[in-house]
Amino acid sequence: MKKNFFSVLSCTLLGIMMTMVYMPNAKAQNFDINDLKTWANYERYAEANQSVSNPIAVFMGNSITDNWARMHEAYFTENNFVGRGISGQVTAQMLARFRADVLNLHPKVVVIMAGTNDVARNQKYIPVEHVAGNIISMVELAIAHGIKPIILSILPANKYGWRPEITDSTQQILQINAMLESYAKLNGISYIDLFNLMKDENQGLPKKYSSDGVHPNLDGYAIMEPIVKAEILRLAR
Secondary structure, three states, X not given: OXXXXXXXXXHHHHHHHHHHHHOXXXXXXXXXXXXXXXXXXXXXXHHHHOOOOOOOEEEEEOHXXXXXXXXXXXXXXXXXXXXXXXXXXXXXXXXXXXXXXOHHHOOOEEEEEOOHHHHOOEOEOOOHHHHHHHHHHHHHHHHHOOOEEEEEOOOOOOOOOOOOOOOOHHHHHHHHHHHHHHHHHHHOOEEEOHHHHHOOOOOOOOOOOEOOOOOEOHHHHXXXXXXXXXXXXXXXX
16 A cells, blocks of 8 residues: 555656656746747637638738728728738748638638738748749639639839848849739739839839838729729629
């Protein structure tokens, strides 16, 4: 009896010691609650996605899409569109969350507007062909799931206020847009050239459409909205 007691006690003490070794020590590891935030930010729309039902279109993108849904909410709610933009994101992050924030919502159409943050190196340098490749991968995922894609060109941005060292942004944007447009033509994919529609004489986004040369204001979105909506409705018939 005594032998069994000490055996149990020994096992218990060993278990406690093993738990102390393998249990993450918040103080020792400088644990921060923000560490629980995923790289692709799956959690941003996790709750909102649960209440989405049969949207006509989901808009996948970065801060330009995020701001769009926030600044002109009526454009989305009145047309049964859903905004799934996340500020700062690059195409790899969007591709990672494409299933959670697009495919699982079963829209008729997905509008993809991405790439400017890749050019701005928000997640380090990425060659232009891989930026286009990530967008094309989203397109092909959509098609495989019966969702009709629309590719929006990257908007003009001849400089980034948060990345002044990047001096060839226009060149990169034009290269990516050319790749996307060529792919779209070859494969019968909808492509909307917003770059040439909205550029100024310096290949940038004019002040009347943007205060920082990257993010559209309401006047900028007003130029984009009817064109995008018309194409969504055409595809959703």
